[in-house]
Every structure is written in C-alpha cells, then in structure tokens.
Amino acid sequence: MKKTLKVIGALMLVVALVLSMNLVSFASGASMTNQAGVIGEFTSPDTPTTQNDAVIIYKEITAYNPEASTVNAPTITYNYTIAAGEAGKVITDASSHHNQINGADVNATVTTKAGVGTPTITGTGNGVLALTPADQLSASEYGTANRFELTVDFSSIDWATVGSGAGVYRYVISETTNTDTKNAAGIEEGTVAKTLYMDVYVDGSGNVYGYTLFTVNDDIDASPDNDADAATAVGKTEGFVDEPDNTEYTSSNTSNADKYYTFNFDLTKVVVNDAYASSTHHQFPFTVTLDNSAVTAAVLPIMTVGTNATQTALTAGAIGTGANATVWNPTIADGATIQYVGIPCGTTITVKERNDVVGVTYNSVSTNADTNAAAKKINYNEESNIATVNCNATALTAATENHTASSSKAVTFTNTLVQISPTGIAFRVAPYALILAAGIVLLVLGMRRRNARSEA
Numbered sequence: 001m002k003k004t005l006k007v008i009g010a011l012m013l014v015v016a017l018v019l020s021m022n023l024v025s026f027a028s029g030a031s032m033t034n035q036a037g038v039i040g041e042f043t044s045p046d047t048p049t050t051q052n053d054a055v056i057i058y059k060e061i062t063a064y065n066p067e068a069s070t071v072n073a074p075t076i077t078y079n080y081t082i083a084a085g086e087a088g089k090v091i092t093d094a095s096s097h098h099n100q101i102n103g104a105d106v107n108a109t110v111t112t113k114a115g116v117g118t119p120t121i122t123g124t125g126n127g128v129l130a131l132t133p134a135d136q137l138s139a140s141e142y143g144t145a146n147r148f149e150l151t152v153d154f155s156s157i158d159w160a161t162v163g164s165g166a167g168v169y170r171y172v173i174s175e176t177t178n179t180d181t182k183n184a185a186g187i188e189e190g191t192v193a194k195t196l197y198m199d200v201y202v203d204g205s206g207n208v209y210g211y212t213l214f215t216v217n218d219d220i221d222a223s224p225d226n227d228a229d230a231a232t233a234v235g236k237t238e239g240f241v242d243e244p245d246n247t248e249y250t251s252s253n254t255s256n257a258d259k260y261y262t263f264n265f266d267l268t269k270v271v272v273n274d275a276y277a278s279s280t281h282h283q284f285p286f287t288v289t290l291d292n293s294a295v296t297a298a299v300l301p302i303m304t305v306g307t308n309a310t311q312t313a314l315t316a317g318a319i320g321t322g323a324n325a326t327v328w329n330p331t332i333a334d335g336a337t338i339q340y341v342g343i344p345c346g347t348t349i350t351v352k353e354r355n356d357v358v359g360v361t362y363n364s365v366s367t368n369a370d371t372n373a374a375a376k377k378i379n380y381n382e383e384s385n386i387a388t389v390n391c392n393a394t395a396l397t398a399a400t401e402n403h404t405a406s407s408s409k410a411v412t413f414t415n416t417l418v419q420i421s422p423t424g425i426a427f428r429v430a431p432y433a434l435i436l437a438a439g440i441v442l443l444v445l446g447m448r449r450r451n452a453r454s455e456a
Contacts, residue, residue, distance in 0.1 A: 031056040032213060036243075037236030040201060040210025041227075042097040048201075048209040053155035055211045057173075057196075058147040058239035059129055061187065062255035063139035065262045066391070066402045071342030072133040074260060075298040075316070076185035078177045080127050082152060084115035085170030085197055086217060094222040094230075107223045112199060113164065115171035117157035123150050133300035133316045139262060139342070143249040147241060152198065159206045166204040172217075173198055175240055182258060186295040186344035188396040190257040192240055213237055261345040263391035263399035266410035269309075269353075271334035274417040277357060281308040283331035284415065285354045287383075290326040292319040292347040294395035302341040308333035319347055337405060346395025351387045353413050355380055362415035368403055369411045377418055387411060 030039050030051040040051050059078060063071060089112040095105035123129025129148055138144040152173065163169065175194045182189050193215040201210035212220070215235030222230035237243060242257040249255050269284060271277045300316040311330035319326050330338050343349070351369070355362055355378040366373040369387035376385045389411060391399035403409045 030054065030208075030211060032058060032211075032238035035238065036231060037213045037238055038211070038227075038231070045097060045099045048203065050203075050207045050209050051211065053208055054151050054153040055198075057150050057152060057213060058241050059123070059150055059175075060192075060239070060241035060255075060257040061131075061137060061146050061148075061260055062143040062190075062242070062249065062257045063137035063146055063260045063262065064141070064143050064398050065139035065264065065342070066141055066399050067264065067404065067406060068138075068140045068144075069262070069264060069341055070302070071137050071139050071260075071262050072300045072302055073131045073135040073137050074185040074187060074295070074344065075132050076177070076182065076187060077131075078123065078129040078175060080121045080123070080129070080150065081174050081176060082115075082119050082121045082198075083172050083174075085112070085172045085199075087112055087114040087170070089170060089217070090219040090221070091168055091199070092219075092221045092223045094227045095225045105224060110168055112170040113167045115169045115200070116159070116163040117154070119152060119154045119157065119171065121150055121152050121173060123148060133298065137260065139260075140248055142251055142253075143255045143259065145242065145247055145249070145255065145257070147239075150239065154200060154208060159202045163202070165206075166202055169200045169202065171198045171200065172196075173213075183396060184295065185297040186260055186262075186299070186346065186395065188259045188261070190242070190255065190259060192242060192256050193235065193237070194240070196237065196240070197234075213239065259396075261393065261396065261398050262342045263345060263393060263402055264339065264341045264343065265349065265389050265391070265403040266337050266339045266405050267330065267332065267351060268337040268405070268410045268412040269332040269334055270412055270414040272414060272416040273419070274360070274362075274415070277415075277417075278334040281333040281336075282357065283308065283310060283333045283336075284413075285356055286328075286330050286332060286413075287352050287354070288328040288330060289350045290319050290328070290343070290347050291321050291350075292344065292395070293321040294346045295319060295344045299342075299344055301343045304339040304341070305330075306337045306339075309336040309338050311338055319344070337410060339404065344395070345391070345393040345397060345399050347390065349389040351389065351411065351413070353384045353415075354378075355382055355384075355415075361418040361420070363418055364413060364415050366411060366413050368409040370403075373413070384413065387413070 092107050092109040095107050137146045173196045179189045197214050197217050199212045203209050220230055220234055242255045296318050298316045303314050309332040358380050361377055361379050364378050364384035365375040366387040369389050371388035373385035373387040393399040403411045
C-alpha cells in the first residue's frame, strides 16, 4: 500500500508541474542575466511563478585592445531563426523542488513537446542583430565581454489551441551568420554553440512559468537532487555567450565568444631649433594611409584632435586596400597630437609629412613606429620618409602593443631645422646674380656700339 501511495503521489506532482493552475504570481520580465540558463526555478517546493511571455537571451562580442579603451563596433548583421524542436526528450527535475511524500523524496518527470506557433527572435529587428560604428564596445588587453539583447517572444501563441495545453515545449534557436561575414567585419568566430535549444514550461492556464536554454539537444536528468550536474550535461547557457558572464577576461580565463581585435595610435609633432614654427603653431601637413585587405566592412576609429592640430571628421567606411586605401590628411603643430582609437587589427598604416615652410630645410625623422621613417633632409615642398604602424598584428589576431602617449610610444615626427652656412647663401643667390651680371654686360656692350655709331 505504501508503494502504491508513493507512485500516486509522484503522479500528482507531475500533474502539479504541468498544470500549476492558480498558485502563481506574475513577474514583469524574464532575462537570462546571471541565471545560468534557467528562469523560473522554484524558490520553494511546488511553487511555480508565472513569467513574462518574452525572454531575453544574449549575443556576446569580446573586444580586445592593448589598453582599456572604448572602441566603435564594426559593421555586421547577425541573423537568427527559431523553429520547433524535438518531442519526446525526457526531463526529470531535482527532488528538492518538491515536497516529500510519505517522508520520501520524489522527482517529477515529463517528456518534451515539439514547439508550436510562430515565436519571434528580435535584436535590432526581427531575426537580426545589426551592429554599426554607432554602437560602442568596451575593450581591454585580455578581452571585455559586450552583451547584446535578443528577445525571444512567445506572446502570439495560444498554448491551449495551437499547442496541446500544459507541458514543456522545445525550440531550436540558430545563429546563421557565416564565418566569412564575421571575418570581413574583423570578427574572429568563437567556439560557443551557434545552435541553442530552449524549453518553455507552460501551465494548465496557458501561462509560461519557466524557461531553460542549453546547447545539447538531449534529455535533462537532475535526479535525485542534482541541478548542477544536469545543467553541465546539457550545457545550459545565457545565449550565444561565453560562460560564465565575465565582464573582463584574464590571461588565464580567456573568452570563447566572437572576438573583435583593435589597436590605437597617436601621431605627434615636435619641432627643434625653429622658434618661428613653434611660436606660430605652424601645422605641418601629413598623409596617413590605412590599408586592410581582410576587413572589408565599414569601420570608424574614434579620433581625438588636440590643440594646434586639425583633421576633417572621420566617417564610417571600408578601409580599402591598394589604390582604394583610406587616406587621412591631418595637420599638426609642434607639441600637438591626434589620437586614433579602435583601428581593426590587420590594418597597416603608413605616415609621412611634408615641409610646407618656405625657405628652410628640416631633418625629419620618426620614432616609436613599428618601422620608423629614416632621417631625411626635406626642403620646401618635399616629403619625409615613411613610417609604418601595424602594432605587430594581422587580421583576426590581437595587437601586441599600442603606439600611444599613455604607453610612452606615441609615433612622433621630429623636425630639426637645418642651419644653412653663409657660403650657402651665395649659392642660393648665384643664379640671380649671374642673370644680373649678364644684363649689365649686355647693357655695356649696347652702349659701346651706340657710341661707336655716333662717332662714325
């Protein structure tokens, strides 16, 4: 008799699990934040809580920069689908979620139903999460997690008519953006699952009282009382993210999510021995060329223009390569700096300056670039040698350093005035002196001929 009563009691718990009629309260939202893939877990035995008909999961991009920085996001559109999952998977919960029957622990067990209706998944639009440089990412040396919300909405579903009433409905959620699209945006695809499974728990009144999100399409067995092992076995997750929810990673705790790699550099001008150029804040013209054949989506580095420097505002666009490479034309005076933050790795930057000061010569040389511009005497309207910056990184790999003032490695072009000797002045005026002398000789000869004709 006791055995029979125990079986009957267990069956009653199953009914309570799937019906959960009126012993509920309403919760205003459902988000996977810090929930380890489970929403609606009973906080006291046999007491479900009605959830919102929409649940928020996440997409993570881990952003990297050798310094803690805010960078503009690349241009990329992630695409998502949600469809019916598989019926017949067995779910057994932990006994601690139920009251004992006759002093014994019991578990509730049900089998999944295939998802019904037409739920939606929305990021910035239906089925899409579109990022542009108008969005910003937090970046750091070992990577900082940036999470974006994806709302899975079941509000259009009448579980009693479209479905078959109370039960656990399984769905499949897929990220369909391919690797080539990610790479073109400068994003290295992570190793987290691109296909997730969501179980939706519905009571007898047609209310959703729980969600689970996981990566393995399998049975879920938390018996006799082991939620943790059950969660690990099916890879419960908060979305297309690394686990756990790290704000910032470390050298020993690296991200498995999609990764975006960037670097920064500062361009600084120094003038030596030329009080005029320094005191008038004369701005020397530069040509900065960016070349990247791998990252073809639009990007927009963040530019900060210091005092006594100028540059036209940057606009989002593809960097380009070869003849189509991006060209910037800043002008920078002595002691001034322009900073560029969030340049996608794989970009090679070349920098040169031009002497636009009439009548003087400078010795131009750069420091702190990956390849420095060798010293060169540049006369008026002549250009310096070229400095190269790539922070020792190729596309889809982390930069090893930044060339910034904060790292004491700002790329600096130094112009030292070359003092010309007095002898040099004679050479500089010699052509004009020769012309003047020739004119005087012709004038004298002309006067002699005129005098000779007069005497004749």
